Amino acid sequence: MMNKIKYFLKIIEIMCVMGTIFLIPFVSPTGLVKLMIGCIVIYLLRKIIVKERIYTYNKLDVYLLIMSVAFLIATIFSKAQVLSAFEYAFYIIIIIFGMITRNVISNDKLVKRVLHLINMSTLLVCLYGFYQAVYIKPMQKAWLDPSVRDEIKFRVISTFENPNLLAIFLVIVIPIALFMMLNERKLIVKAYYALSVIIFIISLGLTFSRTGMLGFVAAIVIFIVLLNIKYILYLIIGGICIIPFLPSVLMSRIRSMSVHDSTVDYRLKIWETTMQMINDNFFTGVGYGSGAYMEEYNNYLGKTKIVAHAHNTVLEVFAESGVIGLIAFVVFIGQIYFNYIKVILHSNKKMQKLILIMGISILTGFMINGIAEHTLFYYKNAAMFYVVFFLTSQYVEIRRWDNE
Numbered sequence: 001m002m003n004k005i006k007y008f009l010k011i012i013e014i015m016c017v018m019g020t021i022f023l024i025p026f027v028s029p030t031g032l033v034k035l036m037i038g039c040i041v042i043y044l045l046r047k048i049i050v051k052e053r054i055y056t057y058n059k060l061d062v063y064l065l066i067m068s069v070a071f072l073i074a075t076i077f078s079k080a081q082v083l084s085a086f087e088y089a090f091y092i093i094i095i096i097f098g099m100i101t102r103n104v105i106s107n108d109k110l111v112k113r114v115l116h117l118i119n120m121s122t123l124l125v126c127l128y129g130f131y132q133a134v135y136i137k138p139m140q141k142a143w144l145d146p147s148v149r150d151e152i153k154f155r156v157i158s159t160f161e162n163p164n165l166l167a168i169f170l171v172i173v174i175p176i177a178l179f180m181m182l183n184e185r186k187l188i189v190k191a192y193y194a195l196s197v198i199i200f201i202i203s204l205g206l207t208f209s210r211t212g213m214l215g216f217v218a219a220i221v222i223f224i225v226l227l228n229i230k231y232i233l234y235l236i237i238g239g240i241c242i243i244p245f246l247p248s249v250l251m252s253r254i255r256s257m258s259v260h261d262s263t264v265d266y267r268l269k270i271w272e273t274t275m276q277m278i279n280d281n282f283f284t285g286v287g288y289g290s291g292a293y294m295e296e297y298n299n300y301l302g303k304t305k306i307v308a309h310a311h312n313t314v315l316e317v318f319a320e321s322g323v324i325g326l327i328a329f330v331v332f333i334g335q336i337y338f339n340y341i342k343v344i345l346h347s348n349k350k351m352q353k354l355i356l357i358m359g360i361s362i363l364t365g366f367m368i369n370g371i372a373e374h375t376l377f378y379y380k381n382a383a384m385f386y387v388v389f390f391l392t393s394q395y396v397e398i399r400r401w402d403n404e
Contacts, residue, residue: 020032036093059396071088119180128159133206166203167211173200278319336359355395359388
């Protein structure tokens, strides 16, 4: 009887975690918090009932803890403590949910199922985006440089707030679909994921996000280099061959990237103002979260209008949490690269290597995107980023996976 209860509770736990991850692209911040808290409560109750250890240590957790403490310090010394406390609480809920995900989704079979669900939910996001492209054609003047507004009539946003946020999400998901395609043996399943990759890339193109495109290219290049550097030549040849077939409007959008672009000029002014904020709040920052950043930005207005974030992940972290937070963030990212690549070079397990290559490529695309956007600003992208981190970070434990 007790074994049946344990099994039943475990199934509920897995279904709740998987369901929450599937719904990330579709729910509001409040809805996501409720779902994650629900998963946390169910997880803790099951652990108490079956008397299992609540937490399993991972070597990267210490760096995540250091970063979280640095963000807590920024929250304590925030110039907008209520806003910082609210956003920090949201961050902690995401981190705890991620840890639970790693403990619940703890074998190859479950990991592949979760990645499959992410792929499926993203397909729905893209299909709705295609519907928008045909029937709604969403567009706001703020989304585009005036020089190409006559050429681009819409930018797909799907279930996201703006096209750049959707592009960041797709940069996360494309390597997942690529991993699933390479890891599968059945031809029909490979074809399904190959089609998914194509659909995701088309959707990314319909966002007309230039940073999204750069992030995608960086992610794919890193994926190919780590998989087999010999393939890089084929990637270059393929990239050159596809250029003549790209829509002219997309090529115009790519060519518009220059210092003379109004959106680039806009970001340069934001960065200049952000640097002033950093100089005045060097050690602990203005306070964790975009809310504190926006509040303090009001005091520096003059060169730009009010903005939600610094349009650069590194500058945003620096401004929010000072040099302490910046160092902690850089160390955390650096340790991910170091540990993932170390295992990739030494492991002979196919899935272990592929999933860590996937993790590195996602991180690279995410950080390249963060040159002109704050990639962790939006709750859906932050949640998915940390879910992927926790799913992949368990594969750095070489002994664990080598024994299977």
